[in-house]
Amino acid sequence: MxxxxxxxxxxxxxxxxxxxxxxxxxxxxxxxxxxxxxxxxxxxxxxxxxxxxxxxxxxxxxxxxxxxxxxxxxxxxxxxxxxxxxxxxxxxxxxxxxxxxxxxxxxxxxxxxxxxxxxxxxxxxxxxxxxxxxxxxxxxxxxxxxxxxxxxxxxxxxxxxxxxxxxxxxxxxxxxxxxxxxxxxxxxxxxxxxxPPERRLDEFVGTCLSKFGQRLVDHNLKRIPMPGQLAVGVAWDGRLPDTNSTEHYFTRMIMAHPQKGGWPPWMDPRDFPGSHCKRDVRDGAWEGLIAIPESHAQGIVFSALDFAVWNFSVGLFHSGSYVDDHPALGIQQMVSRGETWVMGGPPPWYRRALDRRNIVRDVANRLFTAQSLVAGLFKGQDAPLPENLFFYFRFDSLKGRLLADYEGGGFSRPANKAMDESIVSYTQLKMDSDRSVIAERTRSVLRPLFSAFGGEDLPQQRVDNWLAGFWV
Structure with a gap:
């Protein structure tokens, strides 16, 4: 005991x-x-x-x-x-x-x-x-x-x-x-x-989310309103001969980061200023917190909030805020609607909407980035490259949101509101998959999410069109 x-x-x-x-x-x-x-x-x-x-x-x-x-x-x-x-x-x-x-x-x-x-x-x-x-x-x-x-x-x-x-x-x-x-x-x-990979990933993601909450407590950030989070866990079917969390292996993997547009997942917290941006080794794995509070007259919000775990013997984890909950876009929405932000309360744009194109790009970015990071981690090691990657996606803080398209100051084509608080989705990706396969996997990951908004479907052609600019 x-x-x-x-x-x-x-x-x-x-x-x-x-x-x-x-x-x-x-x-x-x-x-x-x-x-x-x-x-x-x-x-x-x-x-x-x-x-x-x-x-x-x-x-x-x-x-x-x-x-x-x-x-x-x-x-x-x-x-x-x-x-x-x-x-x-x-x-x-x-x-x-x-x-x-x-x-x-x-x-x-x-x-x-x-x-x-x-x-x-x-x-x-x-x-x-x-x-x-x-x-x-x-x-x-x-x-x-x-x-x-x-x-x-x-x-x-x-x-x-x-x-x-x-x-x-x-x-x-x-x-x-x-x-x-x-x-x-x-x-x-x-x-x-x-x-099964789903069971292992479920336990791994649950542990990492618990650590995320504890790090916010450790940094006295728990009282700041939490933006909605997209969490992803990644595992692979190969095994590294050396799984120690050394600076050498971490650097090798980070150097393989593809650096696509937008806010990239799995960034090194040391690249960001502030006392709440920190990376260290805990329980044999690297952990990284990027937490940047932003003060306004009505209260404090996060302009950036990411948490990542790089566990070379289990997998990778990342939790990042929805683009639609970032203050820059949220304040623009608030002003365009004539809304007010009550002092000390949560910002009015939280739980407002999810932009279809933003969430498609974010999922594809995580699939693509994980593929690159794992390839970089195995490069130069005496072990064959894994054949498959296994993914767990969790979309949180959904209840009450609309699924819509953002167009220069306002949302159009809103769907029904989501009634579920969270949606979980799994997928598998071969390490040698090209961009067309990643686009297909993006759609499979997002179909349970989209259907939670009044049964909406997500055509593959629309996903391909939205990702066309992302791959450039």
Whole structure:
């Protein structure tokens, strides 16, 4: 078991993470005397258990990393570990115990449950419960991304295959305890290679987003309104013989940066002035923060906000602001509409719109740049160039936005407003793919995003036209 301080820090990172994942779920406050809230709790716990463990943060609004309103008067009584474990024994066919931590988030304690891994038999519900929310008996719940967002759902035939494979793998690991103890590094690598790229990227991106939030806290920047962020995680199917985060390898990779137009991803923070632009090595990987606050009479906003991770043994991560949330364009929109910015409040242009051409260019830029960076990283090393790159894209802060075209001071052709807060999309790209293939992958990445705005489609010809100037 981890020391108490380390467990609390880990639980806090889970709570302030800006998004859920296969191994992390956020819930607002639950009344565990209410059968409907018991359903939410049990379903989430059993789904995470069948996912081979994870974290459930209670008292956190999903997508914001902020605490929910109206916390219980006595948190530790409301979310007592013994009471929660009693519910698990009552409803799970294969009982297990959970740990409960109570980390402080912005001055408010929340409850974070750690659901153990090592599942060897699927956790099946023993009976039904609920009135408006129903927990079905003899049912297996799991974590899934069928609707574009990760959630706890009833397992279908495909999910059951993955759960059974997970159980068999854990049984095999029990048999190999002796070998695993002596060959820990080898088994960790084999396990990583066996897990699907989507799962590895989901965990990697979730960890990096949590680090992003912590760096903002470290720099006392958490109170500045956050612009919407486009996050991308990249992994490859080859392996470097040397994965140490040395200056030599980092420089070699950065020298391969293609330097396309616009605001490039994965830039070296040392090229930017200011105390909040910093690059260093943490947990064996390079991390870079570019945070440039801009003061106005009404408040402070970010004129630039990027966070990147260069992990040579796992992959690359980058989170950058939407072009439409940058102050230069936002103030121009605000003035053209005659809007006012209330002092101390968020800028009125946040969550206003996403420009179709800007977001197409930003996705293509990340695909193209990642291809160049990985090629530069492998250049000169005693290892073959990877054959494939795997991408995870996450579009955050979408709810309430319009999808439109910006034309000299105003937006035209607005679509319906987005109802979802976040959209996740995956794609794969061969290292030798040309620009036409990158354009096709750009469209595949963006189709789930565009469809979230009233079912809008994204024709390939339009993507090609918008990228024609980008490749010059």
């Amino acid at each position: 981890l020391p108490e301080d380390e467990r609390l820090n880990q639980a806090r990172r889970v709570a302030i993470q800006h998004s859920e994942g296969f191994g992390i779920e956020h819930k607002s406050w639950l009344d565990l005397s209410n059968p409907d809230d018991q359903v939410k709790l049990i379903r989430a716990i059993l789904a995470l258990r069948n996912n081979d463990g994870g974290w459930l943060a209670i008292g956190v609004e999903n997508g914001t990393g902020m605490t929910a309103k109206n916390p219980p008067s006595n948190l530790r009584v409301s979310y007592d570990a013994d009471a929660i474990n009693k519910l698990i024994v009552e409803f799970s066919s294969d009982p297990f115990g959970v740990e409960v931590c109570y980390p402080d988030v912005d001055g408010v304690e929340v409850a974070v449950l750690r659901i153990p891994g090592g599942v060897k038999n699927p956790a099946v519900t023993k009976k039904s419960i609920g009135v408006t929310k129903l927990l079905e008996g003899d049912t297996i719940y799991c974590r899934s991304m069928r609707g574009g967002q990760v959630s706890s759902v009833k397992a279908n035939h495909r999910d059951l295959g993955e759960i059974l494979e997970r159980c068999m793998r854990n049984r095999e690991l029990d048999i190999g305890t002796f070998v695993r103890r002596h060959w820990e590094d080898l088994t960790r690598e084999v396990s990583s290679l066996q897990s």
